[in-house]
Amino acid sequence: xxxxxxxxxxxxxxxxxxxxxxxxxxxxxxxxxxxxxxxxxxxxxxxxxxxxxxxxxxxxxxxxxxxxxxxxxxxxxxxxxxxxxxxxxxxxxxxxxxxxxxxxxxxxxxxxxxxxxxxxxxxxxxxxxxxxxxxxxxxxxxxxxxxxxxxxxxxxxxxxxxxxxxxxxxxxxxxxxxxxxxxxxxxxxxxxxxxxxxxxxxxxxxxxxxxxxxxxxxxxxxxxxxxxxxxxxxxxxxxxxxxxxxxxxxxxxxxxxxxxxxx
Amino acid sequence: xxxxxxxxxxxxxxxxxxxxxxxxxxxxxxxxxxxxxxxxxxxxxxxxxxxxxxxxxxxxxxxxxxxxxxxxxxxxxxxxxxxxxxxxxxxxxxxxxxxxxxxxxxxxxxxxxxxxxxxxxxxxxxxxxxxxxxxxxxxxxxxxxxxxxxxxxxxxxxxxxxxxxxxxxxxxxxxxxxxxxxxxxxxxxxxxxxxxxxxxxxxxxxxxxxxxxxxxxxxxxxxxxxxxxxxxxxxxxxxxxxxxxxxxxxxxxxxxxxxxxxxxxxxx
Numbered sequence: 001x002x003x004x005x006x007x008x009x010x011x012x013x014x015x016x017x018x019x020x021x022x023x024x025x026x027x028x029x030x031x032x033x034x035x036x037x038x039x040x041x042x043x044x045x046x047x048x049x050x051x052x053x054x055x056x057x058x059x060x061x062x063x064x065x066x067x068x069x070x071x072x073x074x075x076x077x078x079x080x081x082x083x084x085x086x087x088x089x090x091x092x093x094x095x096x097x098x099x100x101x102x103x104x105x106x107x108x109x110x111x112x113x114x115x116x117x118x119x120x121x122x123x124x125x126x127x128x129x130x131x132x133x134x135x136x137x138x139x140x141x142x143x144x145x146x147x148x149x150x151x152x153x154x155x156x157x158x159x160x161x162x163x164x165x166x167x168x169x170x171x172x173x174x175x176x177x178x179x180x181x182x183x184x185x186x187x188x189x190x191x192x193x194x195x196x197x198x199x200x201x202x203x204x205x206x207x208x209x210x211x212x213x214x215x216x217x218x219x220x221x222x223x224x225x226x227x228x229x230x231x232x233x234x235x236x237x238x239x240x241x242x243x244x245x246x247x248x249x250x251x252x253x254x255x256x257x258x259x260x261x262x263x
Numbered sequence: 264x265x266x267x268x269x270x271x272x273x274x275x276x277x278x279x280x281x282x283x284x285x286x287x288x289x290x291x292x293x294x295x296x297x298x299x300x301x302x303x304x305x306x307x308x309x310x311x312x313x314x315x316x317x318x319x320x321x322x323x324x325x326x327x328x329x330x331x332x333x334x335x336x337x338x339x340x341x342x343x344x345x346x347x348x349x350x351x352x353x354x355x356x357x358x359x360x361x362x363x364x365x366x367x368x369x370x371x372x373x374x375x376x377x378x379x380x381x382x383x384x385x386x387x388x389x390x391x392x393x394x395x396x397x398x399x400x401x402x403x404x405x406x407x408x409x410x411x412x413x414x415x416x417x418x419x420x421x422x423x424x425x426x427x428x429x430x431x432x433x434x435x436x437x438x439x440x441x442x443x444x445x446x447x448x449x450x451x452x453x454x455x456x457x458x459x460x461x462x463x464x465x466x467x468x469x470x471x472x473x474x475x476x477x478x479x480x481x482x483x484x485x486x487x488x489x490x491x492x493x494x495x496x497x498x499x500x501x502x503x504x505x506x507x508x509x510x511x512x513x514x515x516x517x518x519x520x521x522x523x524x525x526x527x528x529x530x531x
Contacts (some may be wrong), residue, residue: 181307182509187272211515255514
């Protein structure tokens with residue numbers, strides 16, 4: 001494949017709210033290169049999650065194009081869409097809401113292997129163990145119920161499920177926002193490891209510019225459904241040009257300077 | 264500084280079985296009149312349990328040992344939530360009645376605790392709406408919670424919390440569900456209201472940087488225990504414990520070293 005992994009252009013989605021049409025996404029365009037991270041940042045209601053859902057085709061746009069792996073993603077249907085979906089996975093903020101809480105970890109990881117025909121029944125337990133190991137979880141966890149494990153472990157299971165189908169792109173919608181900071185750092189490191197080793201690209205949705213700056217190659221800052229500015233993540237966040245970019249940077253909580261240890 | 268309250272050896276259990284660790288274990292902490300104290304910690308640290316214990320809002324099955332002594336002119340009575348202590352929760356929808364107008368909800372606090380009549384309470388509610396900087400106070404008085412944004416609802420919850428003129432305001436993760444811009448606005452508002460009314464503030468947060476921006480002192484909790492407490496500048500520049508150090512290091516500020524290593528070529 002030459003060119004971008006994902007190319008979005010003219011993407012628009014409007015909702016009716018209190019009798020008025022509101023643009024949740026308004027003529028949005030961006031590319032994601034293979035193996036890279038594009039972050040979408042912005043305040044509540046800026047359209048971040050709408051764009052994530054449009055890219056995942058959980059909702060359909062009013063207008064626009066999405067090319068994914070050199071195919072017209074919006075034109076796909078039926079078996080072709082299901083097959084392509086294996087390459088485009090997702091992890092949300094709250095994995096407890098995404099899983100049946102009474103299902104075991106093994107069951108959660110068995111589903112994608114079965115549905116996408118990735119491994120024969122007899123081979124799946126071995127695959128599940130390998131996935132757990134890949135995300136830094138003990139293989140014994142397979143038999144535990146989802147509601148019995150910690151929030152950080154659940155998010156690792158969500159990542160394991162996402163990588164089970166060997167995706168080229170994972171949409172991460174506030175995937176680390178609900179985690180304790182000590183857990184968050186380790187999950188971010190896991191995501192970066194997976195990217196380095198498997199070449200996975202991320203569409204990383206976050207309201208936290210500190211996290212975006214630490215892990216994204218590029219960032220698009222959204223306001224009212226439009227991209228206010230975009231570019232190299234550190235360049236944009238270090239010197240924002242748009243009003244919303246400046247407001248987000250000003251609002252980010254900052255520790256007094258001498259607090260940071262050299263590391 | 265004059266003490267407002269003194270907590271000694273406070274232990275709280277939600278589970279009567281003694282083999283389970285208590286939610287809060289032998290916590291001792293003094294709070295001075297007019298100070299801004301942050302209580303920070305991760306999930307399971309006991310920070311919210313401590314806030315609820317101070318406010319007298321612990322659920323019934325909770326078993327409490329130790330003492331919380333108040334230095335308020337209360338004739339030996341316990342301080343009253345709503346009157347002496349204002350409480351702002353993470354989710355304002357939880358404390359606002361969805362089918363009652365904003366004016367009525369705030370007015371109810373005023374009538375209950377200050378004994379004002381309906382008309383006077385409504386006038387006072389309008390003043391409070393203005394104090395928390397909601398646009399178009401008259402329209403807000405007649406609005407219902409679902410007609411407001413999350414940030415506006417939190418402003419209403421703050422107005423209701425301070426309506427009776429409490430000595431102590433407790434904000435428990437009051438900005439955690441808001442985006443960073445609205446969060447900064449709410450923190451600015453809380454700081455201003457606390458200063459204007461001479462209230463004491465207990466600000467509960469998981470975010471050490473946010474806490475450090477607002478508080479004069481920070482108490483760090485972990486697994487139900489107080490790890491350390493001190494002046495904010497000391498806590499963030501020379502923490503005495505490895506745990507506080509790790510919280511500071513885990514903070515990803517806009518000046519943090521990037522985790523992303525851009526040197527190796529990206530695999531095709």
